[in-house]
């Protein structure tokens with residue numbers, strides 16, 4: 001497969017991990033778009049301007065490496081002509097049986113995605129997390145480091161599953177939720193908000 005030239009949007013810690021995956025996959029980093037600090041270098045690659053300047057680089061593919069789901073959604077929607085790069089770490093385990101991974105999604109090292117799991121666009125499936133069989137992960141969702149979703153779980157758009165959280169089998173979590181670090185979700189969550197604890201309860 002021909003190596004791609006990839007423009008990474010964002011230049012923080014998450015962007016470092018995404019850059020690592022791009023290189024491990026044998027692709028090239030053209031540079032970084034960074035609306036906060038649009039000039040200079042990051043990781044030895046040039047800053048190419050702010051994300052509004054993406055049209056100068058339409059010969060490249062793009063990936064949004066920003067942790068905030070609303071920011072990822074806003075930027076993705078503002079770039080209708082972009083071709084999106086999907087970053088799958090070579091050390092992630094992705095089943096070949098009926099799995100779907102949306103454009104612009106990042107899957108990090110040691111993540112496991114099992115048969116029948118469908119992951120939306122511009123998601124983050126972080127290091128060592130488990131997306132079990134038949135999960136549905138909504139667009140822009142983030143499954144943090146070491147979080148575990150049992151079979152048949154549904155996670156709504158923009159929901160952030162905190163580090164080490166667990167979602168029991170068949171549970172539905174609606175969009176725009178924050179599940180706290182270490183939360184154990186054993187009942188459906190139907191109202192946006194922040195949930196934490198064992199079992200998880202709404203705290204905000």
Ligand SMILES: CC(C)(COP(=O)(O)OP(=O)(O)OC[C@H]1O[C@@H](n2cnc3c(N)ncnc32)[C@H](O)[C@@H]1OP(=O)(O)O)[C@@H](O)C(=O)NCCC(=O)NCCS
Nearest residue numbers: 126144145161162163178179180181182183194196197203
């Ligand atoms: C849940 C969370 C978002 C709440 O943050 P916050 O809105 O700033 O809330 P606060 O820190 O003010 O805490 C509010 C209350 O909830 C409790 N609480 C916060 N996080 C908790 C958690 N994960 N589990 C249990 N209780 C928690 C606090 O102790 C506090 O209780 P108190 O009112 O009795 O003192 C945050 O604590 C958290 O867990 N973030 C996850 C970060 C993460 O996973 N990062 C992943 C990077 S890959």
